[in-house]
Amino acid sequence: EVQLVESGGGLVQPGRSLRLSCAASGFTFDDYAMHWVRQAPGKGLEWVSGISWNSGSIGYADSVKGRFTISRDNAKNSLYLQMNSLRAEDTALYYCAKAKLTTVTTFFDYWGQGTLVTVSS
Amino acid sequence: DIVMTQSPDSLAVSLGERATINCKSSQSVLYSSNNKNYLAWYQQKPGQPPKLLIYWASTRESGVPDRFSGSGSGTDFTLTISSLQAEDVAVYYCQQYYSTPLLTFGPGTKVDIK
Numbered sequence: 001e002v003q004l005v006e007s008g009g010g011l012v013q014p015g016r017s018l019r020l021s022c023a024a025s026g027f028t029f030d031d032y033a034m035h036w037v038r039q040a041p042g043k044g045l046e047w048v049s050g051i052s053w054n055s056g057s058i059g060y061a062d063s064v065k066g067r068f069t070i071s072r073d074n075a076k077n078s079l080y081l082q083m084n085s086l087r088a089e090d091t092a093l094y095y096c097a098k099a100k101l102t103t104v105t106t107f108f109d110y111w112g113q114g115t116l117v118t119v120s121s
Numbered sequence: 122d123i124v125m126t127q128s129p130d131s132l133a134v135s136l137g138e139r140a141t142i143n144c145k146s147s148q149s150v151l152y153s154s155n156n157k158n159y160l161a162w163y164q165q166k167p168g169q170p171p172k173l174l175i176y177w178a179s180t181r182e183s184g185v186p187d188r189f190s191g192s193g194s195g196t197d198f199t200l201t202i203s204s205l206q207a208e209d210v211a212v213y214y215c216q217q218y219y220s221t222p223l224l225t226f227g228p229g230t231k232v233d234i235k
Contacts, residue, residue, distance in 0.1 A: 002198075035224075044212075044226060044227075045163075045165075045171065045214055047216075047223075047225060047226065050222055058222070059221070059222025059224075061223065062223075071224035088196070095171075100176065104221065104222045105159070105218050105219070105220070105222060106218050106224075106226070107176050107218050108163075109173050109182065111170035111171055111172075112170065113170060114170060119157065
């Protein structure tokens, strides 16, 4: 059974940093691209970032480019999102999502339950 | 960036009736080399993560009931629920995966029971 478990969310002040993690199990992690998708309270889905199986291809939404860094550790079956210079508009539930395809340009067949990030003073 | 729009914003349908959701992309998501439309549909129920329903615009994900179907090509797509069930109350999102590496979702369509 595929499982994606996010962690690392919490309350943080504007301008500070936070690192999210996603622990994956139940599939061959290094066969697939992985992504972060967020959802602000009461709002729709926003793709944040994605990384290919070998970290050779990475993409970011314009809203986070230059502030967020995605990475993965295939030996640990883990995905990460380093979030710097956080803003109030980054407040959201952050989902870890597994790509259905091997490429970064993909759709998502499994999602975690999400970890909530709240940026507020 | 490819911008996705959906219509209507919400709809209410009687149990057993048909529900139709439209999705439009600002540019074609049909890849000519393989003749595939890079368009997926998701269902999100309250308090739950999204669930994949349809990909390649019309391929149903394993385990998804056959009352869900996707159609369309190029820039215009439709998700149809042929006979609405109570458990289908949710928000439905389309997503394009044509644009590398910028993926975008539609704003969502809320489906309720009339």
